Amino acid sequence: MSLSPYVFDASAENFNRLVLENSHKGPVLVHFWTPKAGPCFILMPRLVKLAAEYGGKFLLVMLNTDELPELARRFGVTSVPTVKFFWRGEVAHTIHGADPDSSFREVLDRFIAGDANRAHALGVAAWQAGNIQQARMLLANAAMAEPDNLAIPRDLAKLLWAEGEGEQALKLLDSLPPDARAEPEIARLHAHLSLAETARRAPPLAELDARLAHDSNDLDARYQRAAVLLAADEFAGALEELLFIARTDRGFRHDIGRTSLLALFDLLGSAHPLTRQYRQALSEALH
Numbered sequence: 489m490s491l492s493p494y495v496f497d498a499s500a501e502n503f504n505r506l507v508l509e510n511s512h513k514g515p516v517l518v519h520f521w522t523p524k525a526g527p528c529f530i531l532m533p534r535l536v537k538l539a540a541e542y543g544g545k546f547l548l549v550m551l552n553t554d555e556l557p558e559l560a561r562r563f564g565v566t567s568v569p570t571v572k573f574f575w576r577g578e579v580a581h582t583i584h585g586a587d588p589d590s591s592f593r594e595v596l597d598r599f600i601a602g603d604a605n606r607a608h609a610l611g612v613a614a615w616q617a618g619n620i621q622q623a624r625m626l627l628a629n630a631a632m633a634e635p636d637n638l639a640i641p642r643d644l645a646k647l648l649w650a651e652g653e654g655e656q657a658l659k660l661l662d663s664l665p666p667d668a669r670a671e672p673e674i675a676r677l678h679a680h681l682s683l684a685e686t687a688r689r690a691p692p693l694a695e696l697d698a699r700l701a702h703d704s705n706d707l708d709a710r711y712q713r714a715a716v717l718l719a720a721d722e723f724a725g726a727l728e729e730l731l732f733i734a735r736t737d738r739g740f741r742h743d744i745g746r747t748s749l750l751a752l753f754d755l756l757g758s759a760h761p762l763t764r765q766y767r768q769a770l771s772e773a774l775h
Contacts, residue, residue: 494539498551503559507549511574515546515599517592520560520570522553528569531586535571538592545600575599580610580626607633608640615647623647638664638674645677654685669742672750679744679751686715693717707733707740714748727752727766735773746770 496506498518507516519535521528532550539548553560553568563572563579573581573595581595598609611626627644634640641660648657661669661678668674690696690712699709714729730752733745749770753763 492536492540492548494542494544494546495536495548495550498549498556498559500556500559503551503556506547507574508577510547511578512576515580515596516549516574517546518549518551518563518572518574520551520553520563520565520568520572522568524554525568527586531569531571534586534589535592538589538596542596542600546596573599575606575610576629578622578625580622581613605630605634605637608637608643612643615643620647620651638668638671641668642674642677645681649681649684654681654688657681658685675747676751676754679748680755682741682744683715683718683748683751686712687719690716705736707737707745711741711744718752723752723756723762727762731766731769731773734770746774 496502498506507518510516517535517539519528519532521532523529535548539546551559553565565572567584569584569586571583571592572579573583580599583591583595598613599606607626607630611623611630614620614626615623624644624647627640627647630637631640631644641664645657645660648654648660658678658681661674661681664674669678693713693716696709696713696716699706700713703709710729710733714726714733717723717729718726727749730745730748733740734743734749735745738746749766753767756763758764
């Protein structure tokens with residue numbers, strides 16, 4: 489197709505080079521079409537116009553599904569028009585039907601924002617769409633490409649937690665450099681996830697109470713007790729245990745008493761009486 493230097497026709501011979509290899513350099517859109525479907529002819533000139541407008545920031549490849557049915561089946565295309573966005577050798581997004589130009593621009597702009605930002609945005613979008621494995625891949629790639637962008641491991645940890653992989657989410661956050669772990673947003677997310685995971689694994693309260701009767705400075709038992717109480721919505725009791733930890737040993741689990749208190753203050757809100765009470769008590773304990 490000679491309508492634009494950025495538009496190509498797919499063949500069985502050139503697909504891997506044209507689409508998969510080029511997608512490691514930038515986004516490649518593959519328009520799956522057939523001459524039998526009228527909507528394909530409505531969408532096609534609009535895509536060609538977009539390709540010219542973006543001036544080489546993406547390649548547009550036309551794939552006739554009548555001529556290349558095996559490629560259509562390979563990528564799960566069951567209706568046309570379908571446009572698949574390839575990036576780094578994988579399908580990163582799909583639009584079914586002749587959506588408005590704004591839909592294509594929105595996805596393209598995510599890609600063109602830069603590798604890490606692009607993968608991050610697409611990963612979050614894939615997660616929201618329920619494409620969990622694709623979201624994990626995109627977010628992991630983004631984290632490697634831009635290790636200083638803490639929003640990426642934050643969102644990956646949230647995804648892992650939502651999928652029932654709390655231990656993996658905590659390991660991910662624990663693997664960050666000390667300065668990154670100390671950032672308020674990361675520290676408080678870690679505190680939330682750690683409390684929830686601890687509550688899931690903790691022994692019954694009676695066993696924790698027996699341990700504390702034997703040794704009131706058993707900070708591990710106090711932390712587990714705080715987690716169990718929090719899971720039961722007993723905020724005052726949980727805050728009291730965490731305050732004890734913060735007062736006793738700031739080094740316990742990287743100052744988890746203080747960071748957990750701050751996380752719970754965020755959860756309760758600044759106007760909540762417990763927040764005001766324990767924020768004041770924490771300030772006095774630290775100063």
